[in-house]
Amino acid sequence: MMIPARQAIPAEVYGGFEMRVCDLPGSRKLEAFAAHNHKANPCYFCKITHDEINTQAAYDVDNFVLRDEWEQICHAFAYRDATTAKARKAIFEEHGQRWSQLFELPGWMPSGCAIDFMHNFYLGIAKEMYMAFLVRGHLLNKDMWRRLEELVNAIQWPSGIGRLPKNLGENHGFAKADQWRRWVNIQCTILWSLWGDDTDMIRRNAPQPPRNAKDVEDFDRSDLTEIYEVFLFASVAERILASKSISAEDVRRGHSYLRRCCHRMLALGIHLLPNHHLAMHYPEIFRLFGPVYAWWLYAHERFNGMQEKVRTNGKGDGEMELTLTRNWVAKQRLHELLVSLPHDATPEERELISRVVSNDRAAGTLRTHMLSHSAALSSIKAPPRIKNFSDLRYLPHPGVYKLLFAFVRTVWPDLPLADDLNVNPQYTTFSSTSSTRVFPFISVDGTRYGSIMDKRSSADRYACVDFGSARIPCRVLYHLERLVANQDIPVFPWSLYATDLGVYVAYAEQFHDAEVIVSEQLAAPVAIIPIKSRTLGDDVPLWAVHSFDRTGIEPEDDWFNELADELDSITN
Structure with missing residues (x-):
């Protein structure tokens, strides 16, 4: 032709x-x-x-x-x-x-x-993997689904992260793409809790489907460790590819894990879909358009939902379209007003916008949305209504005044400072009662970080903090104290990929000595999954801390590298 x-x-x-x-x-x-x-x-x-x-x-x-x-x-x-x-x-x-x-x-x-990464990966690859192995493949029995539900419901989520359904033991699926995204973040930890053996590794024998089960997915279930690796590779690939900033080398690494995931599913006999193949063309799309945050459809789907809630008269001849357009334009004008006031705006106008942004009645998603917009004006924002000073010597945790005083002297070494017990007039007194305000929470680049002083919510009391080249999960007091981890914590199946996954395991409710850091070191909100090691026993509860910065976590892992090398020498 x-x-x-x-x-x-x-x-x-x-x-x-x-x-x-x-x-x-x-x-x-x-x-x-x-x-x-x-x-x-x-x-x-x-x-x-x-x-x-x-x-x-x-x-x-x-x-x-x-x-x-x-x-x-x-x-x-x-x-x-x-x-x-x-x-x-x-x-x-x-x-x-x-x-x-x-x-x-x-x-x-x-x-x-x-x-679109959202539809292709979360609603395509991740969903099909979950349904093929766990639901249609019956790799979780009734007791495992009950334990999965209990574990998911016990997760401490940060306030800016969407939750998962509370009835996963009965209804096994997720309704929204964002829920599939959260599941991919935590699936390695959750499945390890269900499939782990006495050595904290994945057992080989997979659960068999019930005798009365219908339409069971046919695949090789002889080795559960290979099936677990499918979920592990998918989580690592998602963590790398869905980063806010990404390099060509990151794309290559993330895509290699996704290819390994697809190859492993083929070897197990899972029926793959066109979405799996289309994902093989990610590198060219990343090269042309950059990180997925620039081109996935989360915002567009959100806008569609906003438009669906607009009350229209349902009339033709363009009247309904005009109603939708007017509503959309009004919202965009409000958005512009929130993020960028003109230079000649009056103090009264600025005060009004500040009240709108910080109004307690604007709760939930709307409040988070407005706080993220207001972050464009200032990367670090504190509650404006806290005007009274705090007495540092009478805070619930003793020693805060001494820590803060030592920190201030380190930051400004040329400033002649003395504590409030000093009477020398040549020194400036660092008062314990009139020098510092304690905020229940602050917002850093639109992300909320709470503290133990936040009486309304305990969701944001934990965060990842950058300490030089290391990133450590911490608990927020008025400052931060590190979680405790050491070489006694065993190696888990995901440990070799912990940096890419953004997962850090520590002892539950155990912390290092308190220390003062600057707000710019706050790096990411975290979700905490309570887990138990079979080798350590039920008396030693652990936390699997999942970072939600989308750029990775780099814990101090010299001790782990030694264990990993030792493990490799044993297995080889």
Whole structure:
């Protein structure tokens, strides 16, 4: 079949368009390409076939036969110019391409449509993995589902992080993409608690499905450790690829774990979907568009939900659309007002906006949303109503005054400071009663960090703190005290990937001596999962601390590296 060549457009005239992001069905309609279940053309990046999705060829990235964008555009014009339905059908069946009026636009290229990470990974790969192994595969029996529910409900979540359902023992799925995202963050710790053996490793024998179970997923369940590694690799890949900032090397590492995850599922006999193959094209999308925060659809889905709640009259002729538009414009104007007042704004106007942002009646998601906007004006923000000084010598924890005084003298060594018991007039007195205010919480770059003085919520009393090259989970008092960890804590199945996963294990409710740090060292909110080691016993409760900074955690792990080397020498 002859394909007419498209008239060449000079590079200096060829404009180019911003990226387009849709879910999978939306992207196919936008690009006038075949659906993802098309037998010959399920992928608009390469020429893999649908029958190859469950073979190694669909994940052999180095040997993909990529599509030529200009050829696809030529096929689209050929489809438009075909004079019979039979000719159009032949073009579509062979090349998967239809005509779209958008191809008339200079700069409209198929590569401008990215694979949405939210739909592809969380609602595609992570969800299918969970359903195939745990639900349809019956790798959790009734008692395990009960224990999973208890463990998930016992997690101490930071206030800015969405929760998981409380009835997972009965209803095994999640309704929202953000819940799947949270599950991927914690699944390695949760599954270890359910599948761990007496040595704190994963046992080999997998639970067998009930005799009366219907439609059981058929896969190799002879070695539970291999199944656990599928979840482990997926969590590591998500943690790296979903970072707020990412390098080309990070993309390569994260994608390698995702490929290992897919290869392992193929080896186990799990039926893979087009989403698994499409994820193999992540590196090119990251190269073109940067971190996923720039192109995933969480914000767009949120906006859709906001628009669905707008009361409309349901009338046609554009009246309903006009109502939606007016509501949207009003919200955007409010957003602009919150984040950027004009230079000539009056003090009364600034005070009004400050009251709106800090108003206690604006609770929940809305309050978090407004606080994140107000963070654009100041990276560190404290409650404005705290005006009275605190007596540092009468705080619940003794020694705070001495710690803070020593810290101030270290920060400003040239300042002649003396404690409040000194009577020398040549020194400036650092008063214990009129020098310091104690805040129940502060906001750093829009993230809320609480303390033991916050009587309304205990959700944000723990955080990760940067100490030089190390990142340590801590408890917030009025300052911070480190959690205790040492070489007696055993090596867990995820320990070799702890840095990438952002997981740190410490003794529950045990802390190092208190110390003073500056607010800029606050790095990330954390979720705390109470766990127990079989080797240490029930009398030694532990915390698995999961960081939610999306950039990784780097604990002081010299002692662990030695244990890891020793473990490698034993296993090899």
